[in-house]
Amino acid sequence: MELLDGKKTSAALKDDISIEVAKMIDADIEAPHLAAILVGEDPASQTYVAAKEKASKAVGITSSIYNMPTSTTEKELLKMVDFLNNDDDVDGFIVQLPLPEHINEQKIIESINPNKDVDGFHPVNVGKMALGLESFLPATPSGILEILKYYNIKTEGKHCVVLGRSNIVGSPISIMMGQKKYPGNSTVTLCHSRTENLEEITASADILIVAIGSPEFVKKDMVKPGAVVIDVGIHRVKSNVTKSGYKLKGDVEFEGVSQVAAYITPVPGGVGPMTIAGLLANTLKAAKINRKL
Numbered sequence: 001m002e003l004l005d006g007k008k009t010s011a012a013l014k015d016d017i018s019i020e021v022a023k024m025i026d027a028d029i030e031a032p033h034l035a036a037i038l039v040g041e042d043p044a045s046q047t048y049v050a051a052k053e054k055a056s057k058a059v060g061i062t063s064s065i066y067n068m069p070t071s072t073t074e075k076e077l078l079k080m081v082d083f084l085n086n087d088d089d090v091d092g093f094i095v096q097l098p099l100p101e102h103i104n105e106q107k108i109i110e111s112i113n114p115n116k117d118v119d120g121f122h123p124v125n126v127g128k129m130a131l132g133l134e135s136f137l138p139a140t141p142s143g144i145l146e147i148l149k150y151y152n153i154k155t156e157g158k159h160c161v162v163l164g165r166s167n168i169v170g171s172p173i174s175i176m177m178g179q180k181k182y183p184g185n186s187t188v189t190l191c192h193s194r195t196e197n198l199e200e201i202t203a204s205a206d207i208l209i210v211a212i213g214s215p216e217f218v219k220k221d222m223v224k225p226g227a228v229v230i231d232v233g234i235h236r237v238k239s240n241v242t243k244s245g246y247k248l249k250g251d252v253e254f255e256g257v258s259q260v261a262a263y264i265t266p267v268p269g270g271v272g273p274m275t276i277a278g279l280l281a282n283t284l285k286a287a288k289i290n291r292k293l
Contacts, residue, residue: 002151002263004230006143006270009150010277014059017280021060024287032287033062034118034279035084035093039077039103040070045096052094055276061283064090074103078111085113092118092136092286094279115290118282121167129172132179136282141173143274144209144230148183153207153228153263160186161205163198163218163251169211169232177207198222210251220256229257229264232271 021031034056038049049065056063066080077095084093093116099105109117114124120138128135137145148155160177164170170190178188191201193212202208202222210218211232223229233251241247250267258264265271287293 001258001261004147004151004228004263004265004270006147006265006273009147010143010273012150013146013274013277014055014280017061017277017284018059020284024293025060029291029293030089031060031062032091032283033064033089034283035064035066035087035090037066037068037077037080037084037093037095039068039072039096040100042098045098049096052276052279055280056283059280061280070100072100072103074107077103077108081108081111085111085116090116091290092116092283094119116286118279118286120172120282126167126172130175132181136285137176137278138168138172139278139282140169140232140271140275141176142278142281143271144173144232145176145183146274146277147230147265147271148207148228151263153183155183155207156185158186158206159189159204160207160209161189161191161202162209162211163191163202164211164213164232165190165192166211166213170209173209173211177209212251214251215249216251216253218252218257220253220260223257223260225260226262227260229261230271231265231267234267234272 025031036049038045053063053065084090095108097105109121112122114122117125117136120136125135129137162170162174174188174190177184177186189201191198199222203224205224205227207228209230215235215237229252231250231252235249236246237249239247248268
């Protein structure tokens with residue numbers, strides 16, 4: 001069994017990004033600028049946005065964070081989105097999800113300029129992605145592809161099973177893995193909570209991508225010996241063996257599955273770091289597109 005190290009893979013991708021940013025600066029071109037809108041005080045969102053800001057600065061990308069209170073109205077948030085849409089100094093931006101319940105997330109996503117949508121969630125970018133056209137790919141799925149590429153995992157003709165159909169991970173990665181390119185060219189099965197004979201299907205997978213949102217859902221007997229297992233989940237669960245009283249777990253029961261898998265991503269340290277790297281790559285792409293470089 002070999003670990004698919006997301007920290008190592010993301011470091012390589014970020015090195016490439018930092019080289020390109022340095023070349024821009026040397027040519028007297030301003031560094032790419034990534035902005036983030038954070039509504040409310042969700043601890044996980046705050047931690048994630050802070051990590052994005054730190055990673056941006058590490059590769060030379062300018063970073064701005066716009067903090068807005070939980071009481072922010074939908075109209076006020078739309079006004080902020082419009083401001084960033086029209087700010088020529090900002091190449092790309094994200095609206096950190098989830099948003100407070102009184103705000104329609106889809107309405108906010110659709111209000112973002114597709115050329116600045118570095119999360120890759122706007123319907124225009126989703127449509128282009130589905131057609132195989134140049135677009136901003138959702139950060140987590142693109143990060144998964146980068147891991148497969150970094151470790152030279154063969155995907156052509158392989159049976160790829162995706163467990164979970166969210167718009168953020170499951171649905172887009174199922175499309176991307178089936179496209180005629182590398183990584184991809186796989187035969188893809190998309191499973192979800194209503195799939196019958198689920199264990200039989202996952203056990204037939206050469207590549208199993210798990211984004212079901214349930215701690216340690218996938219057990220050893222659900223995995224084909226020699227399979228490649230990508231665990232997208234991350235959960236904070238109670239633990240008696242850590243000082244904090246908690247431990248991070250994925251959607252895959254690592255201890256058992258790692259005994260049969262040929263490759264597996266750890267949690268933490270697997271897909272997570274790749275999500276931020278994917279966002280930085282999209283920001284660099286946005287700078288080139290919006291400035292016609």
